[in-house]
Amino acid sequence: MTNTAVTASLLKTPFYDFHVKQGARIVDFAGWAMPLMYKGIIAEHQHTRQAASIFDVSHMGRVKFAGKDALRFLQHIITRNLHKAVVGQSLYSLVCNPAGGVLDDVIVSRFEDHWLMVCNASNRTKLLAWFEQHRAAFDVTIEDQTFETAMIALQGPQVIAKLEKALGEPLSQLKRYHCRQLRYLFFNFTVFRSGYTGEDGVEIICGNKLAQMAMGFLAKSGKDSKEQTLQPAGLGARDTLRIEAGMPLYGHELSEGINPVAAGLGWAVADDKDFIGAAALAEVRRSGPVEKLVGLHIDGPRTPRADAAVLAAGQPVGQITSSCPSPTLNRTIAMAFVPAAHAAVGTALAVDLRGASVAATVTPLPFYKRPA
Amino acid sequence: MASPADRFYTDTHEWLKPDGDSLLCGITRFAVEELTDVTYVDLPAVGKAVAAGKAYGEIESVKATSELYSPVDGAVAAINDKVKADPSLVNQDPYEVGWLIRIKTDRKDFSSFMTAAQYDAKHATA
Numbered sequence: 001m002t003n004t005a006v007t008a009s010l011l012k013t014p015f016y017d018f019h020v021k022q023g024a025r026i027v028d029f030a031g032w033a034m035p036l037m038y039k040g041i042i043a044e045h046q047h048t049r050q051a052a053s054i055f056d057v058s059h060m061g062r063v064k065f066a067g068k069d070a071l072r073f074l075q076h077i078i079t080r081n082l083h084k085a086v087v088g089q090s091l092y093s094l095v096c097n098p099a100g101g102v103l104d105d106v107i108v109s110r111f112e113d114h115w116l117m118v119c120n121a122s123n124r125t126k127l128l129a130w131f132e133q134h135r136a137a138f139d140v141t142i143e144d145q146t147f148e149t150a151m152i153a154l155q156g157p158q159v160i161a162k163l164e165k166a167l168g169e170p171l172s173q174l175k176r177y178h179c180r181q182l183r184y185l186f187f188n189f190t191v192f193r194s195g196y197t198g199e200d201g202v203e204i205i206c207g208n209k210l211a212q213m214a215m216g217f218l219a220k221s222g223k224d225s226k227e228q229t230l231q232p233a234g235l236g237a238r239d240t241l242r243i244e245a246g247m248p249l250y251g252h253e254l255s256e257g258i259n260p261v262a263a264g265l266g267w268a269v270a271d272d273k274d275f276i277g278a279a280a281l282a283e284v285r286r287s288g289p290v291e292k293l294v295g296l297h298i299d300g301p302r303t304p305r306a307d308a309a310v311l312a313a314g315q316p317v318g319q320i321t322s323s324c325p326s327p328t329l330n331r332t333i334a335m336a337f338v339p340a341a342h343a344a345v346g347t348a349l350a351v352d353l354r355g356a357s358v359a360a361t362v363t364p365l366p367f368y369k370r371p372a
Numbered sequence: 373m374a375s376p377a378d379r380f381y382t383d384t385h386e387w388l389k390p391d392g393d394s395l396l397c398g399i400t401r402f403a404v405e406e407l408t409d410v411t412y413v414d415l416p417a418v419g420k421a422v423a424a425g426k427a428y429g430e431i432e433s434v435k436a437t438s439e440l441y442s443p444v445d446g447a448v449a450a451i452n453d454k455v456k457a458d459p460s461l462v463n464q465d466p467y468e469v470g471w472l473i474r475i476k477t478d479r480k481d482f483s484s485f486m487t488a489a490q491y492d493a494k495h496a497t498a
Contacts, residue, residue: 025405025408036408036435037408040408040409040463041408041409041434041435042409042434042460236408236409236434236435240434301411301412302412302414302432303411303412303432303434303437305436305437324434325411325412325434354430354437
């Protein structure tokens with residue numbers, strides 16, 4: 001179902017026509033016309049866990065940093081220490097404000113002569129303004145490449161083998177959170193061993209021209225085979241997959257009012273360099289976070305929505321940040337912020353489900369780990 | 373896809389189909405597509421009174437929770453147990469297999485509701 005009145009004003013990725021042809025339900029996601037689902041969220045989720053799915057993630061921001069001080073600038077604005085990063089390595093990191101609140105979570109990759117940051121679509125313009133505000137003392141060029149490039153995620157247990165065959169590249173040797181630049185005909189593209197589903201797989205960034213060729217090919221090969229291995233999956237499945245994998249989503253588990261230590265991301269905050277937010281985060285570390293992000297198993301078939309209250313002894317103590325019926329575990333799962341005193345695994349809590357109190361138990365994150 | 377012409381529609385995306393002395397009710401294809409995969413349906417007990425425009429139950433999907441509204445005053449004559457057991461039936465076939473409740477009502481005039489053509493003109497699905 002495509003409501004053209006809604007999509008007319010939205011940004012479109014190079015794959016937009018492909019989504020429409022595949023019958024996707026298009027929604028406004030951070031100003032982009034994106035596929036929420038094609039056939040069904042649960043079917044797409046399960047196909048990703050069992051085989052291989054292709055996600056259009058071209059809406060995500062891609063920002064290039066170059067120049068003499070590119071590294072020094074990045075060290076100043078992100079929480080992770082890049083001093084040991086080698087060419088071809090990617091690091092998950094946060095961008096924080098001076099109070100230690102999260103402006104965005106990003107992945108920064110090192111290339112021969114530049115760095116590339118992938119950020120959330122919803123935060124791209126905010127981050128670009130933030131960088132402008134802090135770049136004065138640095139010799140750095142900052143280039144937003146979001147509109148000249150496309151990005152897809154190929155995720156699922158069958159992805160690496162299929163892609164090795166298709167590209168003739170030993171991708172199984174590419175380490176997790178590493179990337180490699182490849183060439184197809186005249187076109188360069190970069191393959192990253194990363195993703196947002198809890199499955200093995202890659203994310204690929206390429207120019208718009210190559211993206212259109214690739215999708216033309218996929219659309220053709222997908223037409224007549226129901227049993228096709230690689231199937232498109234939308235943002236709906238991407239969300240339930242990342243919840244099972246215990247991965248944060250900006251606006252839910254992360255925000256300017258949440259610090260990375262509370263969100264369980266203390267490992268991505270360096271204690272051996274200075275950066276914006278370092279002092280505040282060192283203090284949070286010293287005193288311990290007041291609230292913690294936890295996983296919850298929720299009894300019964302119902303799903304609480306974001307912002308639903310978490311109860312302890314009948315009193316609201318925290319709130320749900322994300323929840324879904326888990327297609328893999330066949331039970332309702334959620335992430336929530338609760339006071340540190342209620343965060344231990346096994347703690348019995350409850351959730352206010354539209355007025356009804358439903359039992360919930362603190363559970364380790366992630367909910368799902370792919371078989372080794 | 374045109375909505376079935378043998379019934380009436382509401383602004384809150386319910387359909388109602390007169391059937392003898394009662395009404396069969398469910399939600400439209402448009403509503404189902406807005407919801408995405410349905411995972412839970414909360415339906416009232418048989419015999420319970422329902423009131424026009426008032427919620428009689430809830431429907432949950434992977435993405436959202438919505439209330440279900442009764443189009444008329446009446447009492448619940450039956451609920452669809454199949455849908456309670458397998459909520460995905462609402463996605464598969466919202467108009468036949470995926471009906472939700474049967475309401476016993478005295479109402480005979482449905483001219484205040486939309487016809488299929490009127491509903492589709494308002495909520496075009498392509």
